[in-house]
Amino acid sequence: MCATTCDKIENLQRESSMRKGKQNPSGITIRTKPLWKRMLSCWPLYLMLLPAIVYYILICYVPIAGNVLAFKDYSFRKGIWGSPWVGMKYFNMFFSSYDCWRLIRNTLHIGFIKCILEFPFAILLALLLNEIRAEKFKKVTQTITYLPHFLSSVIIVTMLQRILAPNTGVLNQIIKALGGGGDTFFLMQSGYFHRILFTMDIWRNIGWDSIIYLAAISGVDQELYEAASMDGCNRLGQCWHVTLPGIRGTIGLLFIMGVGGLLSSGFEQMWLLRTPGNMAVADTLDVYVVRIGLQNGQFGYASAIGLIQGLVGLVLVVATNSISKKFTEVALW
């Protein structure tokens, strides 16, 4: 198979537009045809793609364009495009409102707990599981720790509400048995809110999130462990000097992905855990958008807040990614 110079140039051009398309002998003969012919010969593929493309246009891209709602005084009768423009009105309204800084503070607090504080726990569990040599025990442990991931937020909060109930809930009963009062209304006091959220998240996600780290650990070169052990590293040392550096890439990628959710994490839990008692800390941007948008019908205002969230999320991911790329060479793209 000897390609002419002309073919090579054409291939190079196509290569750049096709993003890492691997070369194969049959590919070269197809590529020399004009574009429309190549497209025509692929018609069954376009047919297969059609439902997904229609889905992404109607369900994802039209709402992205619909973000202009943030600049419009929406009326149902006139539709998005017929409604009058109001410029930055809703943005000004939001930033000058009494709720604004409280909401942002609450959101950042929750985001910090979810994206930063909770982050290392799954790695820790993966490291622990990696130290366990008894295969059967390990398997049972994994089955148990993955389990909560499959329970819905509604189920978990329903369980939580029962367990944390004052006087009759298990936790209060235990406190009572240990000599405490046993009548704490955990869900009604804002002071307990973040602790409840944190515990609930760890309980639910630690096992599931550890899977990916376990998989990454199993890919670490075994000879490194042998070398480390020759150098006199004990197991703790091997963990620190071999395993952790070995899964650095995975940790970095997951962190970058997590950072994008800083401003929009955990709507379901926040919505379900809200009580009149903890509203002061449980009201986040997500909750607020649904409250004033879907429940009170202030579409334009709610869209503006949603747009701010989305854009900040995008900027955060892009920024973290490029910083990480520069300093650690770990990057999503």
Added chain:
Amino acid sequence: MESQHHKPMKVRSTPADKAVSVVTYVIVIALCLVILLPCLNVLALSFNDGKDAARGGVYFFPRMFTLMNYKEVFQDGSIISAYRITLARTFIGTFLSLAVTSFAAFALNQKELPGRGIIIFAITFTMLFGGGTIPTYVQYSRLGLIDNFWVYVIPSLVSVTYLIMMRSFFDGIPYELQEAAKLDGCGYFGTFFRVMLPLSKPVLAVVGLYTAVNHWNDWFAGAFYMTSSKLWPVQTVLQQMLSRAMSASTQQTENVAAAIAASQSSVTTDSLKMAAVVITTAPILCVYPFVQKYFAKGTLIGAVKG
């Protein structure tokens, strides 16, 4: 994933290593207990007489065993019809998702497809940025999805993560197999159905399970896109019960206890809820151990290429 990790070459456990071992086992066992005990408590409560449970003191075994809670749930017409909705959306939704996703993943895996890079970029971009809650709602209402059963199925038809997972899985199938099929005169559809699908059982199982669980557990669509409670799935019914309880929790607990004591029935809302929780969760727990062996593979594929 198992059996690959290093075995110590020489049995040369230092005291420090032994300490690490002990601490590891203690932490892991404690974690398992912390995860299991709340579930056991709920299970015990669901089998316990409601009035009796309201006095407190039921931990991990029912004190006054009864099946009344379950009986009540099954006699409640609205819960039964909600289960029907949940089952319908789970089956229809999962089937359609798998079909659309695997078609798209196969097409996007063909290197000769013009425009492949652009389409992949456009699809992946939706992971980073999307329409907010409100523009999405407006679009659904324009499509006539509000108060329509299909709002459970269509918005979650394709997910970028699962699409990438499937595409990576297809990537791992030797290309020669597809080429051989094409030489044998199979078109793209033939290659897909006769070669790729039969080889893709693991990825179909994993993506199918994830999708099914998402459908089974979703309450949001029912709560916000469905005004008529007749079409609510069971999770939305539970959510409405929960939110009533959460906002009513300002009342003095004594009043609640008194109301329970005064009522004739031995079944309380609480015990009923516990039974509903168990019934709703049981099917997932029955299926998932069978698919567990594919999890590690699935997550890894999704992450590496994601």
